[in-house]
Amino acid sequence: MKMINKKDEILLNVPEIQELMKLTQDMWKMGWDERNGGNISYLLKEENIIPYLSEAYPKRQMVLDFKVELLKNQYLLVTASGEYFRNIIMDPLATLGIIRISEDGNFAEIVWGFEGEGKPTSELSSHLMSHEARLAEDPEHRVIMHTHATNLIAMTFTHVLSEKEMSSTLWKMCTECIVVFPEGVGILPWMIPGTDEIGIETASKMKDFRLVVWPHHGIFGSGATLNEAFGLIETAEKAAEIYMLVKSHPAGIMQEITDQQLIDLAKAFNVKPNPLFLS
Ligand code: 2HA
Ligand code: ZN
Secondary structure: OOOOOHHHHHHHOOHHHHHHHHHHHHHHHOOOOOOOOOEEEEEOOHHHHHHHOOOOOOOEEEEOOOOOHHHOOOEEEEEEOOOOHHHHOOOHHHHEEEEEEOOOOOEEEEEEEOOOOOOEOOOHHHHHHHHHHHHHHOOOOOEEEEEOOHHHHHHHHHOOOOHHHHHHHHHHHOOOHHHHOOOOOEEOOOOOOOOHHHHHHHHHHHOOOOEEEEOOOEEEEEEOOHHHHHHHHHHHHHHHHHHHHHHHOOOOOOOOOOHHHHHHHHHHOOOOOOHHHOO
């Protein structure tokens, strides 16, 4: 573990970084982020961090295989590749880092953290491309979060992999689901993780959905804050947990929320459910 100097200490006390350190510990305790599972990236407010970055930065430059036009000159707090969420709270300088996207959008410069030759998450393509997709939809967008939420993964084995059917099932498992994610969930086919290809497909779904399921792997969530992205995933995961519980119960499902009740609910809470997903 590296000694923490004064500038690092101030930076580590920036609220966004503190929140991420606490949240990743909570996520590990939920059993979603075994070993090095899961990764998060967070678009930072420049004014909170620039004064504390050393003049010696950038430490290293990474060439991106793709251009990220919308993120140029932006700073992102990112979890490190191969590191464990469990350890972030104990060793943030090795398990987290800040990257700055270059002026031309072709490079990522490591400007803080990733001590000991660490580097950003293996899912950096999915993160950067998804940030661009969400920013195009919502200027307040800031967080992309990937985690191995247990019951959502389980559900991808026992439920048909259709966005319409899966969204509708999740909505029906907890009354508040349709209010929290009225657009439903996007689903990719099974793909190799850590590639630009899965990044392109994830980002393409992120145009329409804030939640994207990776079958037999996990989920991507997005939001304006860590709280929001986490809350979205937490709500979908809770619905998936109830689905797995009722599905494995010998009594089976004896009654459920009807499509009409979903429509009434959405109206009462003033949200527009995805019209393609309601019968
Ligand atoms: O960070 O979760 O998808 C490890 C992973 C890869
Ligand atoms: Zn993963």
